[in-house]
Amino acid sequence: MTTNPAHTALWPAPLASGAVDATVQVPGSKSVTNRALVLAALAAEPGWLRRPLRSRDTLLMAAALREMGVGIEETVSSSSSVAGGPDGSGEAWRVIPSGLQGPATVDVGNAGTVMRFLPPVASLADGPIRFDGDPRSYERPLHGVIDALRALGARIDDRTVGSPGALPLTVHGGGALEGGPVEIDASSSSQFVSALLLSGPRFNQGVEVRHTGSALPSMPHIRMTVDMLRAVGAQVDTPESGGEANVWRVTPGALLGRDITIEPDLSNAQPFLAAALVTGGKVTIPDWPEHTTQPGDALRDIFTQMGGGCELTERGLEFTGSGSIHGIDVDLSEVGELTPGIAAVAALADSPSTLRGVAHLRLHETDRLAALTKEINELGGDVTETADGLHIRPRALHGGIFHTYDDHRMATAGAIIGLAVKDVQIENVATTAKTLPDFPDMWAAMLGTDRA
Structure with missing residues (x-):
């Protein structure tokens, strides 16, 4: 059986050179x-x-x-x-x-x-x-x-x-x-x-x-x-x-x-909001609904607890990082799809985090709890699985290959870590096309690295 080249290709996750300041139009949910x-x-x-x-x-x-x-x-x-x-x-x-x-x-x-x-x-x-x-x-x-x-x-x-x-x-x-x-x-x-x-x-x-x-x-x-x-x-x-x-x-x-x-996909806004948090910058997501049933709306509260601030304006959701990332103890049972991105941010925080209520993630696109534990730890992290989630103790991370297991949210989680950690390479970033087409180009545009 031949191997799909996209599954073995390594994408160098861009290292942020400073605080991001961008408006990102997120595609539909x-x-x-x-x-x-x-x-x-x-x-x-x-x-x-x-x-x-x-x-x-x-x-x-x-x-x-x-x-x-x-x-x-x-x-x-x-x-x-x-x-x-x-x-x-x-x-x-x-x-x-x-x-x-x-x-x-x-x-x-x-x-x-x-x-x-x-x-x-x-x-x-x-x-x-x-x-x-x-x-x-x-x-x-x-x-x-x-x-x-x-x-x-x-x-x-x-x-x-x-x-x-x-x-x-x-x-x-x-x-x-x-x-x-x-x-x-x-x-x-x-x-x-x-x-x-x-x-x-x-x-x-x-x-x-x-x-x-x-x-x-x-x-x-x-x-x-x-x-x-x-x-x-x-x-x-x-x-x-x-x-x-x-x-x-x-x-x-x-x-x-x-x-x-169709509303913008608020869960797919997560890596871009995380970029503001990780770099101490600002990201605006246009057309963020004032009222919605999308789980991604919980990011406003979760990422604020982790050190950011947000305001819903006529321009959309304006999210600003403070320059500090704090750990969090949070029940994610209603918003489990947000776990990979939150885990990535938590690995860069100044205090430990406990993510609870997500045992069902073992049955998603991959076993997300096992995958996050393995990939963050192989970059030097300290993550342990619990019965229904993860415990994350931040440590200095280093570069390496971040495997995705054909899971789009693993790919974006690796990109978040790559903002702050040099030489992170994402295996099969093309898997993001499952729900977020052209993610690498959107990521580069946010960072201002898409211009020759």
Whole structure:
């Protein structure tokens, strides 16, 4: 088997020469884009997505829906000053629902949203839909979705290759799904709940999802799903709206085609905000929403506790570093995707940090807790894994190779460390294309090193 050169290439992480002072236009949210694509595909009329993210994960979602018969037309907005940018800025996608059809084959890559959100959609198709993906996707938990769909009346074959409850699998769509009440353990991924809720309005009885396991991680993502469902006309009862604890109910009914503008991806703003903190500089992120369900909004509080300051202005979020980085003791159970970037900053702090509530990160794109421990320690750090997180004791770091394990957030974490540590080399920085296209160019532009 040949090796992809991008996987072995080493990218010299730029060392900051001083305090950064930059405005960084962050592309659209992957989480919002992929949820909006699913809802638009299930709607009763065409809809629009403005400023969608164009990245590996979102293009995989769009390609998968096309395979099932959904029309997705890409246009360029004449009103945008950055029309047609590779990150989706200035673009609009028109989604034209149609009868979902098989046979089809879906490539999920290593995208959790694709591998979990689309099997319920496929159960509504007329014909078989096969799901396959990257080798790592075979190791990621999918049992919650598979078991729930079977309980709701779907026929799924997940026993031909590999282990039951995982990829690859085939959903034998019957054109409809009965739906109704179902119990699942979503403690390993909140996406199990979101997956069922997104398609729930199209089930004959709707769906009632009851979580029976331990604490749910990433609750903001479930709130995002609920808010987006309501925005397209779905009726959703939740624990927050007076319903039972750990129970979500979606009433059957038609979804509306909407014109949706995608928010910037606040989690992908993390490395740029971290740069302000690490260098004692200032970074502005335009279009930061005043109210949002995105987990990345928690960065305003977390990075302020670690030594920065921020203000939401007409220009966007203005974040300023103080020149000092402080350790933090923080529960990241609701915002686990922020852990790699926070760990990178914590490794450069003036006091220890404890990151808690993120045991589920062992099942993400890679085992993020083991990967962060190994890579930071190989640069001279002192990181230990705990039962549900990391303990980080800052030490003087040195250069070396920072491996990414095909994980985009590992790559950006290494770049953060490289701002303050000479001769850090990131292996396979191209993996950032999963959610943040052109990251190396954006990083160079922020640092002012993109000019000859």
